[in-house]
Amino acid sequence: RIRSYKAFCSGTPPYEGPKCNFQLPYSTASRWPLYKLLLHGSVTKCAPFVLCCGGLSVTASWITRNSVAIHDHLEVGFITVEAVTENLYAAAEVQEVLLPLASFILALYIKAKLNWFNTIITTAWQLQGKLADIALTVGCSAAPSNDRAVMAAKYRIYRYLNLAHYFLYHEVAVEYGEDTLDDLEVCNLITEEERCILSGVTRARHTVLVWLGSTLRQLALGERISSDVLSRTMEILREVRHFQDSVAHEIHRVTPISFAIMLQLMVDCVMLLTPPALAHSLASDREGTSVYLWPLLGSMVLAVFYQGGLRLITSLEYPFSSELDSLLPDWLLMRTERNCALLLSEKLPSEMTGVMLLRSCVVEEGKLHSDTLLRKLAQAESTNGEEFDLPGQVGLSSGKANER
Numbered sequence: 001r002i003r004s005y006k007a008f009c010s011g012t013p014p015y016e017g018p019k020c021n022f023q024l025p026y027s028t029a030s031r032w033p034l035y036k037l038l039l040h041g042s043v044t045k046c047a048p049f050v051l052c053c054g055g056l057s058v059t060a061s062w063i064t065r066n067s068v069a070i071h072d073h074l075e076v077g078f079i080t081v082e083a084v085t086e087n088l089y090a091a092a093e094v095q096e097v098l099l100p101l102a103s104f105i106l107a108l109y110i111k112a113k114l115n116w117f118n119t120i121i122t123t124a125w126q127l128q129g130k131l132a133d134i135a136l137t138v139g140c141s142a143a144p145s146n147d148r149a150v151m152a153a154k155y156r157i158y159r160y161l162n163l164a165h166y167f168l169y170h171e172v173a174v175e176y177g178e179d180t181l182d183d184l185e186v187c188n189l190i191t192e193e194e195r196c197i198l199s200g201v202t203r204a205r206h207t208v209l210v211w212l213g214s215t216l217r218q219l220a221l222g223e224r225i226s227s228d229v230l231s232r233t234m235e236i237l238r239e240v241r242h243f244q245d246s247v248a249h250e251i252h253r254v255t256p257i258s259f260a261i262m263l264q265l266m267v268d269c270v271m272l273l274t275p276p277a278l279a280h281s282l283a284s285d286r287e288g289t290s291v292y293l294w295p296l297l298g299s300m301v302l303a304v305f306y307q308g309g310l311r312l313i314t315s316l317e318y319p320f321s322s323e324l325d326s327l328l329p330d331w332l333l334m335r336t337e338r339n340c341a342l343l344l345s346e347k348l349p350s351e352m353t354g355v356m357l358l359r360s361c362v363v364e365e366g367k368l369h370s371d372t373l374l375r376k377l378a379q380a381e382s383t384n385g386e387e388f389d390l391p392g393q394v395g396l397s398s399g400k401a402n403e404r
Contacts, residue, residue: 003188008155011345014338022121022332024324041324042315046307049271050300057275057299061292064088064279088280095273102266106309109255109263113316120250120319121327127168127243128336131161133236134212135343141229142219150224153215154344159189160212161340162333167205168244169329172251173320176329205244213237251319267306275299 001015027033038044063070067084138157142150163184170176181195190198194211201207213234220230278295315323 001187003159005152005155008158008341008345009151011342011347014341015334016338020328020331022124022327022329024328037324042311043304043308045311045314046304049307050303053271053275053299053303054296056272057278057295058292060088060276060279061283061295064283065285065291085280088276088283091273092277092280095270095277098266098270098273102263102270102306105263106267106306109259109313110309112255113313116250116253117316117319120247123243123246123250124327124332127165127240127247128332130236130240130243131165131336132339132343134233134240135161135340137229137233137236138216138219138225139343139346141225147224149222150219151345153219153224156215157212158340158344160208160215162337163189163208164205164212164240164244165333165336167208168247169320169333171205171248173329174318174322175320206241209237209241254317264310267310271299271303271306274302 003014026037063079064084067079067081070079135157138154142154166176166184166189170179181190181198184190185192185195198204198207216225216230216233216237219225220227225233275295278298282291282295282298284291312325315321315325319327320329
């Protein structure tokens with residue numbers, strides 16, 4: 001989408017974005033919508049292991065029922081009814097000991113990963129809120145809106161807020177890896193000079209924050225915002241930097257490798273011991289396919305839950321990938337851009353502009369002297385006659401205004 005200074009000044013809101021949220025929306029009111037997403041989630045990634053467990057279960061049940069015939073045909077000493085039964089019983093005992101331990105550690109690991117995943121979401125929301133705070137503070141303080149120098153500065157702040165937000169997700173999200181600075185220049189988020197500067201920096205998001213702080217300082221030097229507002233916006237700007245670095249650093253936080261290896265090995269062992277354990281527990285002399293079916297289903301169901309839990313952890317380790325559980329930064333970026341644009345370009349009623357407000361206010365005795373009021377009126381009336389800069393220029397007002 002092409003941004004323009006004219007559209008910003010006219011108050012035209014940017015595109016709202018897709019009709020979704022930061023995450024894929026779903027409802028637990030009905031099972032069917034959830035089951036339709038089953039084939040797109042992390043469960044399907046463990047299908048090979050699940051099928052292997054099912055095949056091993058059928059094999060163990062077949063050997064149990066045909067151990068006598070196998071022994072007579074092959075004349076192998078270790079394949080007897082007693083040997084097969086004792087080995088399956090031993091596997092069942094070991095599986096019974098490992099199953100609670102593996103279940104506890106897996107549940108603990110999933111809980112820790114979900115907490116970490118929710119921390120990423122919370123930090124992203126806080127970053128969006130701080131960007132909107134800067135837009136709201138400048139939009140309320142840098143009035144009136146008919147001052148073209150102020151509008152030029154607001155448009156620059158609008159661009160820098162979006163750039164600071166975008167460069168964070170360009171760093172951590174897979175889908176933005178192929179975007180270039182030329183693409184940003186085409187959509188008018190950066191100028192040619194800014195593109196040349198950003199092409200040689202290490203952290204573009206930090207550079208944009210410096211530009212944003214310099215623009216706010218120019219507004220204060222031009223007496224468009226007060227020093228108190230500048231101090232507050234600088235504090236919010238530091239918080240923006242903190243939340244940016246928090247997201248970027250948290251993305252690369254990993255669980256200790258020894259713990260991950262131990263959990264993976266434990267779950268795999270439990271799942272490989274489950275088929276012989278169920279073949280022993282569900283052994284029967286009856287004829288038919290049901291004697292093979294229930295060990296098969298039991299092994300595969302347990303493998304789906306345990307291996308699916310491991311695959312869930314894997315998908316949560318990359319929150320901004322293309323998985324079903326991944327976050328959707330597109331929505332967050334577009335919603336933040338829309339909010340910042342509306343907060344910075346809101347039109348004020350005529351009685352709330354600088355001159356009309358000063359002329360209509362009641363001056364209480366001892367709080368505002370007449371000479372102070374006259375000086376403020378003169379400054380407000382001279383605003384419309386000052387020169388202004390284009391959005392891409394560095395200066396905010398004319399040299400005459402800066403001398404004042």
